[in-house]
Amino acid sequence: MDTVEIDAPVAGVTVYPDRARVTRRGRVRLTAGDHRVRVAPLPLGxxxxxxxxxxRGAVTVLGVDVAAWRQPRSTDAQVVELERRRRELADELAEVGDTDAIEDQRGEFLTRLAERAGGTYARALATGDAAPADVAAxxxxxxxxxxxxxxxxRGLARRRTELAExxxxVDRELDAARGKREPDRLAAEVSxxxxxxxTEVELELTYLVDGARWTPSYDLRLVEDTMTVTWFGLVSQGTGEDWPECELQLSTARPAAASGVPELSPWYLDRLRPEPPMVVSAASFGGVVPPPAPGAAPAARP
Structure with missing residues (x-):
C-alpha cells in the first residue's frame, strides 16, 4: 500500500469556549487499488x-490512523525566521567573545613587553647605548x-550587551510561539x-483541538436618549497551526471529545386494558344498600 501526501488546508473552524473543531479539505487523484493518504502536519493538541x-468520489474509506510525524525542525515560517536570527546572534556573540579574548591576550603581551623593555632601556641609557628619543618612541x-x-x-563589551539583549x-518570542516551535507534528493516515x-478524491478531515477559545465582548454607548449595544467575539488560539482566511464560526456549546454510544432505557408498549368495574359491598354503607341509579332495575332481595 503506497502513501500519498495530500494538501488539505484549513477550510473552516468552529471555536468553542475551550477548544475548536477544525475542518480540512483536499483533493488528490489516485489509481485503482488501496492507498494510504497522509494529511499533515496536524497540531500536537x-x-x-x-x-x-x-x-466525495468513487472511493471507500477503510480507516484512519493518527501517527507522529517527525521533523528536524519547525515548518512554521515565523519560527524558522526566529530560529535563524537566534543562530546568527549566537554566532556573533561567540565571535565577540573570541575577539575580546584575543584583545585581552594582546594587552597582557604589551604590558609584559613594556615591563621587560623598561629594564633593558634603563641599562642601555646608563651605558649610552640608547638615545632618550628611542626610549620615548x-x-x-x-x-x-x-x-x-x-x-x-570597551566597544566589544557594549556590543556583547546589545547582542545579549x-x-x-528572540528567546521570548520563541517561547511565545512554543506551540509552533515544536518540530514534531501529527499526521492522519487515511486508508x-x-x-x-x-479517480479524483476529495477528502474532508475534521478534529477537535485544545488551546483555542473565544470570549464575548460588549460595547455600550449612550448618546442622549439612544443606547447602542455592539457585541463581538474575541478569538485566541495557541494550537500550533495557522488558521488562514476561512469560514469561522463561534459556538457556546461544549462538545465531547468522542461520541460514545449511550445506554438506552427500554420502553415497553402494550395494548390498553380497561380497568374492571369496582364492586361495592353493603358493609361499606353501614348495612344500608344505596338506592339504585336512575333508570336502573331494583336489585332483587334475597
Whole structure:
C-alpha cells in the first residue's frame, strides 16, 4: 500500500469556549487499488478520538490512523525566521567573545613587553647605548597600542550587551510561539480503496483541538436618549497551526471529545386494558344498600 501526501488546508473552524473543531479539505487523484493518504502536519493538541473522515468520489474509506510525524525542525515560517536570527546572534556573540579574548591576550603581551623593555632601556641609557628619543618612541608606541586595545575591548563589551539583549528578546518570542516551535507534528493516515484509475478524491478531515477559545465582548454607548449595544467575539488560539482566511464560526456549546454510544432505557408498549368495574359491598354503607341509579332495575332481595 503506497502513501500519498495530500494538501488539505484549513477550510473552516468552529471555536468553542475551550477548544475548536477544525475542518480540512483536499483533493488528490489516485489509481485503482488501496492507498494510504497522509494529511499533515496536524497540531500536537489534536484529540485523536475526535478525528472524522468524509469526502466525495468513487472511493471507500477503510480507516484512519493518527501517527507522529517527525521533523528536524519547525515548518512554521515565523519560527524558522526566529530560529535563524537566534543562530546568527549566537554566532556573533561567540565571535565577540573570541575577539575580546584575543584583545585581552594582546594587552597582557604589551604590558609584559613594556615591563621587560623598561629594564633593558634603563641599562642601555646608563651605558649610552640608547638615545632618550628611542626610549620615548618605544614607550609611545606601546602606550598607543594598549590604549587602542582597551578601547576595542570597551566597544566589544557594549556590543556583547546589545547582542545579549536582542538574543533574550528572540528567546521570548520563541517561547511565545512554543506551540509552533515544536518540530514534531501529527499526521492522519487515511486508508482508502479505489476501484478505477485516475479517480479524483476529495477528502474532508475534521478534529477537535485544545488551546483555542473565544470570549464575548460588549460595547455600550449612550448618546442622549439612544443606547447602542455592539457585541463581538474575541478569538485566541495557541494550537500550533495557522488558521488562514476561512469560514469561522463561534459556538457556546461544549462538545465531547468522542461520541460514545449511550445506554438506552427500554420502553415497553402494550395494548390498553380497561380497568374492571369496582364492586361495592353493603358493609361499606353501614348495612344500608344505596338506592339504585336512575333508570336502573331494583336489585332483587334475597
Amino acid at each position: 489534536l484529540r485523536r478520538d475526535s478525528i472524522r473522515v468524509g469526502g 618605544f614607550t609611545d608606541s606601546v602606550s598607543g597600542q594598549l590604549a587602542e586595545s582597551r578601547a576595542r575591548r 536582542e538574543l533574550a528578546a 482508502v480503496s479505489v476501484d478505477a484509475d485516475d
